[in-house]
Amino acid sequence: MATANDRAVLQSIFNPSTPFGDIPGLDEEEEDVQDEVEAFPLELLDQVRELELQGVSAAESGxxxxxxxxxxxxxxxxxxxxxxxxxxxxxxRLRGDVAGALRDLDAAIRLSRGRGRAACQSFVQRGLIHRLQARDEDARRDLERAARLGSAFARQQLVLLNPYSALCNQMLCEMLGRLRNPDGTGSD
Structure with a gap:
């Protein structure tokens, strides 16, 4: 597990334009929890969180x-x-109701005002649905927003959406294949 200092060093390497130690999204979850405690009655919030945990558990079990x-x-x-x-x-989405999933994701983004963990997760989910529907520009837009909210997964997906990156990856794989097998015979 990386320490806060490790994350700060990596952030400064990968994003040199940000101040040292400034890690987008690092405190996001704590802010979300605080916002919820201020916005909703604690007893009701606890009940809803328990229902969501039960729902996640049920979904994981199929x-x-x-x-x-x-x-x-x-x-x-x-x-x-x-x-x-x-x-x-x-x-x-798992049930196959993509239209219903998109309606709920739009609601989550609207309610979160495009900020915080729920928005980040919603942008990722909606971006992935757009990718499956071959709506790459919509996917790119949602994944960029999720990446700005701190999603490393969204950043990886954006690389995959970049045609130049895909071409470079293909060329790199071909080159590595030739290095592994310079005479062109045999298999890996």
Whole structure:
């Protein structure tokens, strides 16, 4: 596990234009929790979080109906909380309801005002759906927003969307293949 100092050093290497120690998104989760505690009654927030945990557990075990019930109940209790929509979108997508997933992701982004962990996750999910639908510009736009919110996964996906990067990767693979097998015979 990297220390805060390790992350700061890596940040300064990969993003030299940012001040040393300035790691976007590092304190984001703590800010999200504080915002939620201020915005929603604590007892209700705890109940909704428990429902979401039950929903995630059900989805992980393959019980999408129970997962959707738990996420929908969480949304019913706190309809202005983005996290429930984000979670339900994932279950809807797994069930094959892409249109429903996109509606929930749009709601999560709107409710989060495009900030915080729920927005970051929603932008990633929506970007991936756009990629599957061959809507690369929409995917790029969402993944860029997620990357700005701190998603390393979104940054990786943006590299894959870059045609120059893909070409360089292909050329590099070919070159490494020739280095491994200079005479062109045999297999790896």
């Amino acid at each position: 019980d999408l109906n129970t997962a959707l019930e738990r996420f929908s109940e969480a949304i019913r209790l706190l309809p202005e909380r983005a996290s429930g929509y984000n979670n339900r979108a994932q279950a809807l």
